[in-house]
Amino acid sequence: MEKKKVLIADDNKYMLDALQEIIEIGGYRAEIADIDGPFKLSKELPDLILLDIKMSGKDGRVICRDLKSKPKTKNIPIILLSASHQLHNSALEAGADIFLAKPFSMNDLLEKINKLMNNKRSLKSK
Numbered sequence: 001m002e003k004k005k006v007l008i009a010d011d012n013k014y015m016l017d018a019l020q021e022i023i024e025i026g027g028y029r030a031e032i033a034d035i036d037g038p039f040k041l042s043k044e045l046p047d048l049i050l051l052d053i054k055m056s057g058k059d060g061r062v063i064c065r066d067l068k069s070k071p072k073t074k075n076i077p078i079i080l081l082s083a084s085h086q087l088h089n090s091a092l093e094a095g096a097d098i099f100l101a102k103p104f105s106m107n108d109l110l111e112k113i114n115k116l117m118n119n120k121r122s123l124k125s126k
Contacts, residue, residue, distance in 0.1 A: 002029075004117055007046035009033035009063070010081070011055040015102075019050060019109075026110040028117075039063045046076060048116055053082040053091060061087075061094035068095030077116035079109075 006023045008030055010016050016032055023030035031046065033039065035055055049067070053060040060080050067073040080087075080096040081104075091099035098112050 003027065004047040005029045005031055005044065006113065007031050007033050007041070007049045009035055009039070009049065009055065009060070010052040011035060011058075012052070015052070022106050022109055023050075023113075025106070026113060028113070039066075041067075041073065045073065048113060049076055049078045050113075051078055051080050051096075053080055053084070053087055061090055061096075064091075064094045064096050077119070079112060079116070 006028045008016060008019045008023065009032075010019065020030040020032065028047075031042070035058060039058065051060040051064060060082075064078050064080060067076065067078065077097045078095065079098045079100055080091040080094070081100050081102055082091070083102040085101045088099045088101070097116055100109065100112060
């Protein structure tokens with residue numbers, strides 16, 4: 001069985017490395033998003049997106065709102081991440097399924113990913 005794909009978008013290399021390792025430990029396949037140009041998804045859509053809110057010149061909330069407004073990507077679960085706890089409400093208003101404040105534990109992140117992946121699976125079977 002093919003592993004579910006999690007797309008990670010963050011402008012901090014150390015955070016990317018840590019997130020990639022956590023995702024792989026959790027049994028998922030991690031893909032790093034190219035954030036140097038316009039935010040684009042590959043032809044093979046991810047099963048979930050981890051998206052930092054404050055990236056160099058990009059706002060994850062804007063990207064999230066855009067993805068949630070398109071029929072092709074609106075059902076992809078998105079976890080918005082930020083070091084600022086004050087962005088919780090704006091993250092959810094942008095359409096994020098979950099907001100997670102940094103720092104967070106590996107177990108907390110994997111628990112939230114598993115929850116969203118399981119919810120997505122049950123929605124597909126209905």
